Amino acid sequence: MELIDSLNWRYATKKFDPSKKIKPEDLETIKEAIRLTASSYGLQLYKVLVVEDPELREQLKLASWGQPQITDASQLFVFCNYAEVKDQHIDDYIDLKAEVQGLDKEELKDYGNMMKGSMTGLSDAQKSQWTAKQTYIALGNLLTACSLLRIDACPMEGFEAAKYDQILGLTEKGLNTAVIATVGYRSEEDHTQFLKKVRKPSEVLFESI
Numbered sequence: 001m002e003l004i005d006s007l008n009w010r011y012a013t014k015k016f017d018p019s020k021k022i023k024p025e026d027l028e029t030i031k032e033a034i035r036l037t038a039s040s041y042g043l044q045l046y047k048v049l050v051v052e053d054p055e056l057r058e059q060l061k062l063a064s065w066g067q068p069q070i071t072d073a074s075q076l077f078v079f080c081n082y083a084e085v086k087d088q089h090i091d092d093y094i095d096l097k098a099e100v101q102g103l104d105k106e107e108l109k110d111y112g113n114m115m116k117g118s119m120t121g122l123s124d125a126q127k128s129q130w131t132a133k134q135t136y137i138a139l140g141n142l143l144t145a146c147s148l149l150r151i152d153a154c155p156m157e158g159f160e161a162a163k164y165d166q167i168l169g170l171t172e173k174g175l176n177t178a179v180i181a182t183v184g185y186r187s188e189e190d191h192t193q194f195l196k197k198v199r200k201p202s203e204v205l206f207e208s209i
């Protein structure tokens with residue numbers, strides 16, 4: 001099966017070939033897979049930066065324990081969640097939904113109020129955690145899309161989020177760095193590609209009840 005073959009093919013790439021760049025149409029496919037990702041209520045409370053600038057990536061590498069993927073990959077994706085959930089975010093979603101689905105905004109008012117109401121019991125930290133969690137679903141789609149395109153990727157949490165926020169000027173935009181991913185093509189010298197996958201057996205991971 002193509003999907004399972006692709007998921008077996010992929011691995012968290014440790015060493016990229018810096019001379020190989022992703023074709024623009026493949027980059028668009030990866031971005032579209034991220035854009036089509038499911039999110040809670042459909043709110044998509046995050047932004048995704050596609051960082052190509054070499055100077056910026058040198059700075060970010062220093063804030064990523066010096067991991068070479070940051071500068072050697074073709075692109076660096078930075079998933080940034082909104083730190084707060086504002087009524088405006090929900091109003092914007094309702095406007096978009098009304099426009100796309102040809103609905104009357106008034107008809108959606110109760111739905112918007114329900115979403116706003118569901119946020120009232122959450123602390124600021126819980127809201128930020130909730131929006132950050134959504135970005136991992138998009139990260140998963142990036143990894144799967146890349147594997148189907150035979151593009152290498154590395155999901156990464158080994159970075160200092162506060163430094164990323166500062167370097168990328170995120171705080172003033174109400175954003176936090178949640179997780180990152182590097183994409184490109186593996187180096188022949190990356191020995192990790194030859195290692196067998198380590199995964200729990202199905203009977204341990206799953207339980208039918």
Ligand SMILES: Cc1cc2nc3c(=O)[nH]c(=O)nc-3n(C[C@H](O)[C@H](O)[C@H](O)COP(=O)(O)O)c2cc1C
Pocket residue numbers: 010011012013014067154155156157158159179197198
């Ligand atoms: C959220 C997340 C964060 C990760 N952070 C890093 C990282 O900072 N650096 C790295 O080299 N690999 C990182 N990895 C890769 C994992 O170590 C890897 O996915 C895991 O060992 C399974 O191996 P595989 O992806 O090659 O099958 C991360 C993976 C995930 C999902």
